[in-house]
Amino acid sequence: MIKLCPKDYKEALHVGHYFRTGNPVVMDLTGLPDSEARQFVDFAAGLVFGRGGALDRLSHKVFLLMPRGMTRTPPPEGA
Numbered sequence: 001m002i003k004l005c006p007k008d009y010k011e012a013l014h015v016g017h018y019f020r021t022g023n024p025v026v027m028d029l030t031g032l033p034d035s036e037a038r039q040f041v042d043f044a045a046g047l048v049f050g051r052g053g054a055l056d057r058l059s060h061k062v063f064l065l066m067p068r069g070m071t072r073t074p075p076p077e078g079a
Contacts, residue, residue: 001025001026002025003028004018004025004027004028005028005030006032007031008032009039012043015043015047015065019047019048019053019067020047020051024065024067025065026058026062026065027044028061029062029063030060030061030062037061041063051067051068053065053067053068053070
């Protein structure tokens with residue numbers, strides 16, 4: 001799993017690269033203004049849709065991109 005904390009939209013290239021090579025990507029957008037964070041979410045939604053993957057929101061401005069065939073297991077109860 002790769003965790004990326006992009007500083008600007010130019011780093012979308014890295015998100016796409018890791019995801020296309022089969023790695024789940026945690027995209028932490030907390031350091032970006034809302035307008036740029038929305039651009040990343042739009043990009044990620046198109047990427048996962050086009051590649052048959054999934055996009056899951058982990059928390060405010062933090063997203064998990066999962067390649068096709070991967071699923072996220074929820075944490076155990078009480079954790």
